Amino acid sequence: MSLSLERKSGPGPPVSGMRLADAELGDLYPIGLECLYLDLRAPCDLYRRLQDGEMVFFARRGIPFDQEARDRLHELGVSELYIREDDVPRFFTFIRETLEKIVRDNSVSPQKKAEAVHVSCMETMRRAYADPRAVFLQQAHEVIAPTVDLIVHDDVATRALVQLTAYDHCTYVHSTNVGIFGIALARIMYGQESVAVMERLGAGFFLHDLGKCRIPVEILNKPGSLTPKERRLVNRHPRDGYEILRLEGFMTDEAEILTLQHHEREDGEGYPAGLTSRDIHPYARICRLVDIYEALTADRPYHKRRTTFEALKFMQEQILTDMDQELLRNFVLLFAKS
Structure with missing residues (x-):
């Protein structure tokens, strides 16, 4: 998961680290890192906020979220990531289903x-x-x-x-x-x-x-x-x-x-x-x-x-x-x- 800040040229999905304009993002919802359970795949696309306040694309839905990824974010001082507002129902379904499996x-x-x-x-x-x-x-x-x-x-x-x-x-x-x-x-x-x-x-x-x-x-x-x-x-x-x-x-x-x-x-x-x-x-x-x-x-x-x-x-x-x-x-x- 490269955190390069180079902008991708041409059409297609954003790349990790790509700066995104507000118009491209729409409404975003913050989620705590701890909600992304280790060794499980991210339930939706993830974004993070840079120190200057700008948003960058971080990871595509489906990427395994492992300890290395979490450690990297902690080193960057990141305590939360963001998801698109229209992904919120998917995210909470992920939380509920994962919790039920863990408890049982x-x-x-x-x-x-x-x-x-x-x-x-x-x-x-x-x-x-x-x-x-x-x-x-x-x-x-x-x-x-x-x-x-x-x-x-x-x-x-x-x-x-x-x-x-x-x-x-x-x-x-x-x-x-x-x-x-x-x-x-x-x-x-x-x-x-x-x-x-x-x-x-x-x-x-x-x-x-x-x-x-x-x-x-x-x-x-x-x-x-x-x-x-x-x-x-x-x-x-x-x-x-x-x-x-x-x-x-x-x-x-x-x-x-x-x-x-x-x-x-x-x-x-x-x-x-x-x-x-x-x-x-x-x-x-x-x-x-x-x-x-x-x-x-x-x-x-x-x-x-x-x-x-x-x-x-x-x-x-x-x-x-x-x-x-x-x-x-x-x-x-x-x-x-x-």
């Missing part, structure tokens, strides 16, 4: 399965939160299903998955982490539930913050205090998320509970409905607990991340009520086993 393959190690699940979830959540239309919510659900299956049936892979959670303030990263933690804790608390219920719970955990896609990023990342108007906008995101899921046809009982109740509090000071302890569903308590933990351990513009120990201690002493202490004790087990 007994010869693949739990660590490798966990890595594949984490990468796939991050990529699909990034797309769903950026553009929460039905087609992308469906793609998210198709990746969540094998994720739930792995967590429910493989303790070793679950422990590896917990270790892989990233410390980033992006909403899709936060939601990926909450999804992983939420399923893992729900499995401890409600492991007797059917796979179908666990899958619906998983989808609710991963998409609990979908309404944040309607909040301007400068408000989400504001380092200082929010104005009353900004706070009202932020506090609207549970209802906005509920409305998006309802309009796009992805509303379930579990999604309704998790989307609307994950910011409710025992004392009635939560939002959006000001529910008190007896009205908050146990599923929502799980979501709130893991949501708080993830927020405390992530780098945010308005605070530095805490360690796992610091976050759990703070939650036990300052935030959670007696009703949530059993949840916290079971949540700690995820880290005690790791």
Whole structure:
């Protein structure tokens, strides 16, 4: 895969390294390198961005993506490639089918399965939160299903998955982490539930913050205090998320509970409905607990991340009520086993 920047003369397909005008490219969608699984063929044409911002053709669809190719890109400081927007459905089909094969393959190690699940979830959540239309919510659900299956049936892979959670303030990263933690804790608390219920719970955990896609990023990342108007906008995101899921046809009982109740509090000071302890569903308590933990351990513009120990201690002493202490004790087990 030569990275020569010479322009190809005459008609025909572009060559690796060829600079391309915006008109030739159309809309491009970024993908993480880790989504191109080693020793598998690229599902579509790949492009990369040069340091000066120009786009070049990198590799043709079908080329084996090996460690040499990945190392070469890392040496160039490349962390993501690009695909054409009209190739996005093909790309997400590749992610889903590859993930299903990896999760079901007994010869693949739990660590490798966990890595594949984490990468796939991050990529699909990034797309769903950026553009929460039905087609992308469906793609998210198709990746969540094998994720739930792995967590429910493989303790070793679950422990590896917990270790892989990233410390980033992006909403899709936060939601990926909450999804992983939420399923893992729900499995401890409600492991007797059917796979179908666990899958619906998983989808609710991963998409609990979908309404944040309607909040301007400068408000989400504001380092200082929010104005009353900004706070009202932020506090609207549970209802906005509920409305998006309802309009796009992805509303379930579990999604309704998790989307609307994950910011409710025992004392009635939560939002959006000001529910008190007896009205908050146990599923929502799980979501709130893991949501708080993830927020405390992530780098945010308005605070530095805490360690796992610091976050759990703070939650036990300052935030959670007696009703949530059993949840916290079971949540700690995820880290005690790791």
